[in-house]
Amino acid sequence: MKNYIFTGISGSGRIELLNELKTELVKRGKSVNVFDVGRIIFDSAERLNIKISDEKVLDIDKDLLISLRKIALDEVQLQITKQPADFNLIGIHATFRWKNRLIKGISFRELSAFKIEGFINVVDNVSEICRINSKNPKWRDTERPNMEETNNWIMEEEFITEVLSEFHRIPVYIICRKHNISNLADLFLTDKKRMYCSYPITQIEKDKPELLDKVRKDILPKLENEFIVFDPLLIRDMDLVYQGKVDLPDSIEKVSEKAASQLKVRIIERDFQFIDQSDFVVVLYFTDKVSVGVLSEIIYADRHNKPVFMVFPFSISPFLQDVTTMVFKTEEELFKYFHSPEFDERFKNYCA
Numbered sequence: 001m002k003n004y005i006f007t008g009i010s011g012s013g014r015i016e017l018l019n020e021l022k023t024e025l026v027k028r029g030k031s032v033n034v035f036d037v038g039r040i041i042f043d044s045a046e047r048l049n050i051k052i053s054d055e056k057v058l059d060i061d062k063d064l065l066i067s068l069r070k071i072a073l074d075e076v077q078l079q080i081t082k083q084p085a086d087f088n089l090i091g092i093h094a095t096f097r098w099k100n101r102l103i104k105g106i107s108f109r110e111l112s113a114f115k116i117e118g119f120i121n122v123v124d125n126v127s128e129i130c131r132i133n134s135k136n137p138k139w140r141d142t143e144r145p146n147m148e149e150t151n152n153w154i155m156e157e158e159f160i161t162e163v164l165s166e167f168h169r170i171p172v173y174i175i176c177r178k179h180n181i182s183n184l185a186d187l188f189l190t191d192k193k194r195m196y197c198s199y200p201i202t203q204i205e206k207d208k209p210e211l212l213d214k215v216r217k218d219i220l221p222k223l224e225n226e227f228i229v230f231d232p233l234l235i236r237d238m239d240l241v242y243q244g245k246v247d248l249p250d251s252i253e254k255v256s257e258k259a260a261s262q263l264k265v266r267i268i269e270r271d272f273q274f275i276d277q278s279d280f281v282v283v284l285y286f287t288d289k290v291s292v293g294v295l296s297e298i299i300y301a302d303r304h305n306k307p308v309f310m311v312f313p314f315s316i317s318p319f320l321q322d323v324t325t326m327v328f329k330t331e332e333e334l335f336k337y338f339h340s341p342e343f344d345e346r347f348k349n350y351c352a
Helices: 014-027 037-047 063-082 127-136 145-168 181-189 199-206 209-226 257-276 290-305 319-322 329-337 341-351
Strands: 002-007 034-035 086-089 095-098 101-104 116-123 173-174 195-200 229-231 280-284 308-311 326-328
Touching: 002 014, 014 034, 014 181, 014 290, 034 037, 034 063, 037 086, 095 145, 095 209, 095 280, 116 145, 116 195, 116 199, 116 329, 127 145, 127 195, 145 173, 145 195, 173 257, 181 229, 181 341, 195 290, 199 209, 209 229, 209 280, 209 329, 257 290, 280 290, 326 329, 329 341
Parallel strands: 002 086, 002 116, 034 086, 116 173, 195 229, 195 280, 280 308, 308 326
Antiparallel strands: 095 101
């Protein structure tokens, strides 16, 4: 029996991801319990004849809210005992942003009763989260977090999740809401190595979109068969930075200059987080034009002792060679190398 804690702000799709993951794990012969702690809090309050609503739950007495959360987590523990399963996937907020306040969603002490295997923080595009939250009745009578506040909330949720994981000394992963569910299930069921896929998105999307199709429709699925793949294009926050690339509903404000500046910083930070949680990096560089983003990721990976395997069908600079582990002319050569004994041996040496 393995217990995992899934965090994510309102609108991140955390519970939807849990249910999709359950379906995939069950398909592979595993028993799975999914617990939505927020829903259990409401059910517990109803049993105790405490009247709360989604629009007012965060306005109730602080001690009462803590007590209801404790009751809900006790209920989760009881259900885990009564209905043992291979996996218990527990969805809960780490934080809440409510009426210009930051409210704690969980505590160290409450989690101490669980034997936790790992934390998963679910993230999505800021625009998508804002769109979903604009339809959430929770904010019917109060101001919904704007684009800038939503981005801050995402960072706070990730930060607290990482602090919790460090306290409990267990792994934490940042997972995109749109991560291929089959590939995500491999993270729980297999010992596949984890990799970050780097490619010059802006360059090839603008100049050679057929190359982007080649990466995403041909090469990435093959990589997913071999590894757990973290794909930066599953988060499209950069589209928000360039006004007009995202069709925002009328209910969502345009991106302010400050919000755009914050998003740029966050895009870089998140891609580096994906590298941090990977065993190595694969770079698919099918253009001879310079991508500062990809070069920054290569240098970051090299500095943090992550092997970098690059496909680059052009003449290569010795400066680029210096920060890459191996360079291949074609993706076929890359996959041939991955299937060779040399890869496993070299990988062990790098990650020892």
